Amino acid sequence: MSTAFFPPEPSAELLALPKCNLHTHLEGSVRPATFLELAAQQAISLPFDPLQVSDKLQVDGSEKTLVDYLAKIMVNYQVLKSPAALRRTAFEAAEDAYHDGVIYFELRAGPATHARPGFPIEACVESILAGLQEAEARFGITSRLIVAALRNHAPQTNVELAQIACRYAQQGVAGFDLAGDEAGYPADLHHEAFEIIRDAGLGLTVHAGEASGAEAVRYAVETLHAQRIGHGVHSIESRAVMDLLREKQVLLEICPTSNVHTGAVSSIETHPLKALYDGIPISINDDDPITSRTRASNELMLAHTLFGMSLETIIAIQLTTLEHSFLRETSVKERLKSKVQAFASRE
Numbered sequence: 001m002s003t004a005f006f007p008p009e010p011s012a013e014l015l016a017l018p019k020c021n022l023h024t025h026l027e028g029s030v031r032p033a034t035f036l037e038l039a040a041q042q043a044i045s046l047p048f049d050p051l052q053v054s055d056k057l058q059v060d061g062s063e064k065t066l067v068d069y070l071a072k073i074m075v076n077y078q079v080l081k082s083p084a085a086l087r088r089t090a091f092e093a094a095e096d097a098y099h100d101g102v103i104y105f106e107l108r109a110g111p112a113t114h115a116r117p118g119f120p121i122e123a124c125v126e127s128i129l130a131g132l133q134e135a136e137a138r139f140g141i142t143s144r145l146i147v148a149a150l151r152n153h154a155p156q157t158n159v160e161l162a163q164i165a166c167r168y169a170q171q172g173v174a175g176f177d178l179a180g181d182e183a184g185y186p187a188d189l190h191h192e193a194f195e196i197i198r199d200a201g202l203g204l205t206v207h208a209g210e211a212s213g214a215e216a217v218r219y220a221v222e223t224l225h226a227q228r229i230g231h232g233v234h235s236i237e238s239r240a241v242m243d244l245l246r247e248k249q250v251l252l253e254i255c256p257t258s259n260v261h262t263g264a265v266s267s268i269e270t271h272p273l274k275a276l277y278d279g280i281p282i283s284i285n286d287d288d289p290i291t292s293r294t295r296a297s298n299e300l301m302l303a304h305t306l307f308g309m310s311l312e313t314i315i316a317i318q319l320t321t322l323e324h325s326f327l328r329e330t331s332v333k334e335r336l337k338s339k340v341q342a343f344a345s346r347e
């Protein structure tokens with residue numbers, strides 16, 4: 001059995017750093033104890049012993065591909081089927097981020113996956129937003145939602161999802177994402193949904209260059225007009241795509257530990273983090289913090305210890321991340337930036 005890679009624990013300094021996390025999935029943020037409680041409340045019979053819940057939901061080293069990794073996340077889908085469940089898990093995702101020192105949090109979730117008869121997509125979005133707002137009121141963490149479309153859903157479902165996302169732009173939906181099985185379902189199936197988002201002025205990010213090559217990144221930038229790319233690690237294989245990202249200043253949402261767990265890179269030592277950070281804006285994120293047993297600060301610790309990034313560089317990355325966030329309110333953005341700057345100039 002292979003041994004799974006996990007990042008180091010963060011230093012007190014990196015834990016205290018006011019951080020920005022742009023790439024976290026709700027579906028990879030469900031606490032195992034919450035999963036069991038939600039299953040019991042909804043009378044869902046589990047196909048496994050509750051004592052095994054951590055191994056069923058979290059990486060244990062048996063995963064070889066993105067599809068294996070997604071299968072662990074999909075275990076959570078069965079309990080995310082009620083307003084209370086979505087509200088609670090969104091709240092807890094933001095609460096966990098707050099305890100990790102995150103001051104700005106973009107949570108992404110795929111509402112079309114959780115909708116069912118009597119619980120439409122709109123109600124899913126409202127439940128998640130309610131959880132984020134509750135966390136903001138309680139902990140002061142600024143949170144926004146990115147509505148995630150899944151590649152394996154019908155194009156018409158994603159068109160409908162895009163229209164709904166636009167309707168909640170004033171209630172906390174900041175952007176739109178395309179996630180899921182990249183190798184099996186190309187992004188071009190969903191260009192119409194992206195046009196709707198673009199016309200409405202919401203932020204656009206696309207998972208690309210994770211399970212497929214640099215050309216998927218080019219397509220996301222040139223044709224879908226993505227302002228940010230989820231992962232994009234395979235951009236490193238094309239000088240032209242690197243030039244494109246640099247020229248257009250497209251931010252790469254890098255999630256190093258997740259990239260090892262999904263097989264996007266063969267090992268953490270071969271991760272191109274440093275090489276990508278070459279005139280191209282990057283953010284460093286946790287992707288699926290419960291699934292991957294990590295947090296934003298653990299990922300920053302990894303950047304510091306393994307990739308030799310200085311604290312100054314890591315602070316600069318937080319400011320870049322805020323600049324490329326989908327936060328539309330300039331005054332909120334400035335207030336958050338000043339928190340990072342205050343940390344940088346601390347005694």
Ligand SMILES: [Zn+2]
Pocket residue numbers: 023025179207230287
């Ligand atoms: Zn992701």
